[in-house]
Amino acid sequence: MTTNAAEQYELVARVERFLYQEAALLDRAGYEEWLALFEADATYSLPSTDVPGAEVGTSLFLINDDYQRLSGRVTRMLSRDAHADYPHPRTRRLITNVRVEPADDPARVAVSANFVIFSLRVGRVSQFVGEYRFVLTDHGDRFTIRSRRADLDLETLDFGGGKINLIV
Amino acid sequence: MTIVAPMQQAQDEQGDGVAVGGNGQLNRLIHEDPDAALFRVHRDAFVSQEVFEAERREVFDRCWLYVGHESEIPNPADFLTRKVGGRPLILCRDSDGGVRVHINTCTHRGAEVCREARGNSKTFKCFYHAWTYNTSGALVGIPGREAFGAGFDAEERRLQAPAGVDVYRGFVFATFNPEAESLPEYLGAAGEYIDLVADQSEAGMQVQPGTHQYSIRANWKLLVENSLDGYHLVPLHRTYFSYVRATEGEPLGKRRGTQAKDLGNGHAVILDHAPWGRPVARWAPTFGEWAREPIETRLRRLQELHGEERAQLIADTDRNLLVFPNLVINDIMGTVVRTIWPTAPDHHEVSGWALAPADMDDRLRKLTLDNFISFLGPGGFATPDDMEALESCQRGFAASREVPWSDVSRGMEKPLGEAVSSDEVQMRAFWRRWNELLGRSGSSVAEPVIR
Numbered sequence: 001m002t003t004n005a006a007e008q009y010e011l012v013a014r015v016e017r018f019l020y021q022e023a024a025l026l027d028r029a030g031y032e033e034w035l036a037l038f039e040a041d042a043t044y045s046l047p048s049t050d051v052p053g054a055e056v057g058t059s060l061f062l063i064n065d066d067y068q069r070l071s072g073r074v075t076r077m078l079s080r081d082a083h084a085d086y087p088h089p090r091t092r093r094l095i096t097n098v099r100v101e102p103a104d105d106p107a108r109v110a111v112s113a114n115f116v117i118f119s120l121r122v123g124r125v126s127q128f129v130g131e132y133r134f135v136l137t138d139h140g141d142r143f144t145i146r147s148r149r150a151d152l153d154l155e156t157l158d159f160g161g162g163k164i165n166l167i168v
Numbered sequence: 169m170t171i172v173a174p175m176q177q178a179q180d181e182q183g184d185g186v187a188v189g190g191n192g193q194l195n196r197l198i199h200e201d202p203d204a205a206l207f208r209v210h211r212d213a214f215v216s217q218e219v220f221e222a223e224r225r226e227v228f229d230r231c232w233l234y235v236g237h238e239s240e241i242p243n244p245a246d247f248l249t250r251k252v253g254g255r256p257l258i259l260c261r262d263s264d265g266g267v268r269v270h271i272n273t274c275t276h277r278g279a280e281v282c283r284e285a286r287g288n289s290k291t292f293k294c295f296y297h298a299w300t301y302n303t304s305g306a307l308v309g310i311p312g313r314e315a316f317g318a319g320f321d322a323e324e325r326r327l328q329a330p331a332g333v334d335v336y337r338g339f340v341f342a343t344f345n346p347e348a349e350s351l352p353e354y355l356g357a358a359g360e361y362i363d364l365v366a367d368q369s370e371a372g373m374q375v376q377p378g379t380h381q382y383s384i385r386a387n388w389k390l391l392v393e394n395s396l397d398g399y400h401l402v403p404l405h406r407t408y409f410s411y412v413r414a415t416e417g418e419p420l421g422k423r424r425g426t427q428a429k430d431l432g433n434g435h436a437v438i439l440d441h442a443p444w445g446r447p448v449a450r451w452a453p454t455f456g457e458w459a460r461e462p463i464e465t466r467l468r469r470l471q472e473l474h475g476e477e478r479a480q481l482i483a484d485t486d487r488n489l490l491v492f493p494n495l496v497i498n499d500i501m502g503t504v505v506r507t508i509w510p511t512a513p514d515h516h517e518v519s520g521w522a523l524a525p526a527d528m529d530d531r532l533r534k535l536t537l538d539n540f541i542s543f544l545g546p547g548g549f550a551t552p553d554d555m556e557a558l559e560s561c562q563r564g565f566a567a568s569r570e571v572p573w574s575d576v577s578r579g580m581e582k583p584l585g586e587a588v589s590s591d592e593v594q595m596r597a598f599w600r601r602w603n604e605l606l607g608r609s610g611s612s613v614a615e616p617v618i619r
Contacts, residue, residue, distance in 0.1 A: 046547055047378065048378035048379055048380060048381070049379075049381050050285065050378065050379045050381060051377055051378050051379075054377070054378060056534070057530060057533065057534035057537070058377065059376060059377035059378035059537075060376050060377065060378030060379070060380065060521070060522045060537055060540065060541070060545075061378060061537070061541060061547075062380065062541065062545055062546060062547035063541065063547040064537070064538055064541060068415065069542065072411040072414065072415065072549070073549070075407075075410075075411070075414075076407040076408075076410075076411065076549055079406075079407050079410075081406040081407045081410075082407050082553065083404070083552075083553040083556045083557065084552030084553050084555060084556040085552070122559075122563075124385075155381070156381035156382060156383065156517070157381065157382040157383065157546050158382070158383040158517070162382050162383045162384055162385065162546065162555060163382060163546040163547075163551070163552040163555045163556075164546055164547035164552065165552050165556075
């Protein structure tokens, strides 16, 4: 029991470290390094604000990327022609309430966490608040991302400055 | 129906100078000089509080406004609540299956009788004093009814409705103007383009769950212009086209035969054959080989139902349609139904819905939704850049005294019917109608100096 508790404690600590490092990458616009965390069949999704918790494929999402589109998104964000993203906003991500559960596959973990993101650009502060749901593959010394979704608590994107010009 | 033939270009691109109709001053915001092929909009139109208030009176209180789509309330007693023209409305199906629009305010003291976004309910019970209405709007429950006197008529106290409510091909509209023309008259030639969207499937069209609910810190008319702007596509959306090119693995095809039309009454459309796939029904390699057969089957069915020529218009032609003043139906890589509601001179709210054939299987529906959000919506590869451009224009308007005019002249010298989507005849159609309506206003705005 104590071993299990210690293992669980260690697992949560590793997941937290991973989430913090991921947030740090995004906060310094290290998008290529960030993309390298994803598996080849990974997904990144953001449901519409009026249907939090929606299943992919049954409703209109704001973002529903497979790896190819996510890779296109990163290419876009690094381009000076991504006018909404360039100049990049200054962002600060706060991640908390990290919960780690077993996933269907024993090599994976299901992670939930709360987030607040402040984004500052052209004299305005935008705020995104919500919950992350990750499925991570545990390679022992590192994690890779199988799926990553962000369910926003915003009722409309107005509070978030209107548009998604950052990785939520 | 003659979609391809030139529509009667309203007023034949002939304005009559600065002052068009009316005796007010607001109509001095458009400067049109047909001889010089110049059309300019004064930037006060985008920044003035007075214009903003006049628009509410002369545009939004007078025109037919889109409320929602029948498919959003498929069953008796289904309802949704929505703000339309600044008013809180309930769109619902009554117990007989009829579409109803009620004004969402208790006739007793004013509280909203429905405070949920959507649902199914046989009654709307005010939470304040428990007056209760049925789905037809009749007042069916009044606690302590006997305490009201002889002059109290419960029939009069039913939920009120907008002055006009009508449905065109599943699209529900309302007007707050008791003198408004009928909806079919109001839509005029724009109705034919709604038909092309509604005819995508014999099973009908469905608004998909999930709403893109966003906002732009810019004047609402900038989004109207942008929604019909073929000129900006290549320069502004370079990253989207790079992405399409990379995923399609082939260079973009030459865009064939674009057109821009003034449909009269302020409505307008641009037509295109753009280098992206349309799940209804133009297959593209990026959809995957599996999707080729089901999409081509849909195309064949459209050909059987409507003939080759019309099927081509439905399936293969991209169209961006404006139904004046603020409904956009862009039938492009996805079909977006978009409403644009001004909240302040420099801020507006946008709702975007995805419309898709009701008879698509789950896989094709998913493809349709995914293709939609590749470009469209506030998390897509293109819409955020549009939003950025509009906000940047609005920031530029801070110098409207020094730089007072925006130019909307492109393609003005072209003969009737030869306008292409990168011309601006479609925007001039909007602006002329807008100007005509504001010209009826008695209010006065200082006449801009033409430089």
